[in-house]
Amino acid sequence: MYKRLRLRNRADFSRVYRYGKSFANHQFVVYGCRRKDTEQFRVGVSCSKKIGNAVVRNRMRRMIKEIVRHHEKEIVTQMDLIFIVRKGALDMSYKEMEKSLLHAMRKGSLLKSGKR
Template identity: 85%
Template structure:
């Protein structure tokens, strides 16, 4: 994932937590905040120490960023997103995690409307 698509500083995270809307499933929580000053979406990932040691937490972050990179075209623009990893995601395979992540994005209405063919 490109550096320009990442949320990094504490002020950005705090703003999204305070003013953003959230949706959750058993594996992830997603916070989304619409922003006019960003051209694309930006993503931050948060993993608590309850999830596991640093190796496990970094693996979760890498997998989420890779899933987001693959589905970049489907996610709505002008948004700041934060994904919080829950304990249930640790034992999931990549495909299961991808399905769960897309589910929570769909639930939060953060995926672009799909064009239906006739």
């Protein structure tokens, strides 16, 4: 995933948590906050230490970023998104994780209409 599509500083994360809306399923929580000063969406991933050690957390981050990269054209623009991983996502295959993540995003209308 490109650096310009990443949320990195604490102020951006805090703004999304405070002013954004959250949507969840058993595996993921998705926070989304509208941002008018940019054309692209930006993504941040949060994994608690409860999920596992650094190897497990980084693997989850990489998989989520890859899913977002594959569905980049379907995601609504001008948004800041934060994905929070829950324990239910640990035992999932890539395809199951992709389906679950897209489901959580669909719940929040974060995908463009007409797309799968």
